[in-house]
Amino acid sequence: xxxxKRCRRAIINEFSMKQLSNKKYDLEERTARFGExxxxxxxxxxxTPINRRIIEQLVGSGGSTGANYCEATEAESRQDFIxxxxxxxxxxxxxxxxxxxxxxxxxxxKDKIAKVWKEAQELLLIFSQTIKTTRNNREKNSKNNYLNxx
Numbered sequence: 425x426x427x428x429k430r431c432r433r434a435i436i437n438e439f440s441m442k443q444l445s446n447k448k449y450d451l452e453e454r455t456a457r458f459g460e461x462x463x464x465x466x467x468x469x470x471x472t473p474i475n476r477r478i479i480e481q482l483v484g485s486g487g488s489t490g491a492n493y494c495e496a497t498e499a500e501s502r503q504d505f506i507x508x509x510x511x512x513x514x515x516x517x518x519x520x521x522x523x524x525x526x527x528x529x530x531x532x533x534k535d536k537i538a539k540v541w542k543e544a545q546e547l548l549l550i551f552s553q554t555i556k557t558t559r560n561n562r563e564k565n566s567k568n569n570y571l572n573x574x
Contacts, residue, residue, distance in 0.1 A: 451550065452497065455490035455512075458547060461540050462486035462519070466526075468536070474529050482522035489515040489547065502562050506555055513551040520544045 466479045492512045499505035520541060527537040 452490065452494055455493045455547065458540075458543055459483075459487040459490050461543060465533070465536055465540055469526065469530055469533060472529075475526070478522055478526050478529065482519060482526060485515045485518040485522060486544075489519065502558060506558050506562075509551050509554050509558070513548060513555065516544050516548045516551060520548070 462482055466483060469475050469479060471479075489512050492508060492515060496505055496508035496512060499508055523537055523541045523544060527534050527541075530537070
């Protein structure tokens, strides 16, 4: 009986992970568009020694956000998913930082940069909530397993 319950839980957990990755509601596409927004923005920025460094960092962090989210959707466990989305969160925070510096060094592009910064902020909130929800679901499952509740 205990073996059957464990097997049932394993199937439910696997199903939950698939639901999590299917629940991306095109977050893969949104993070890719974010990277494209950055590329389109920096193409307009004049290349100076200061801008060159900022742009390299911004394109790197902005582009890797989407790549890391793609990795997260293929996570092997809930903990792996949380870890990989956490990396997305770090990268998006870094992108916001570089956007701020780019706005400072190019005030004439402030409005365009603000639009990209706003998208970065929204993605940060999404990633933060995703981590929080996944952790809460994991804790609920742990309590249910401990209490032997199906």
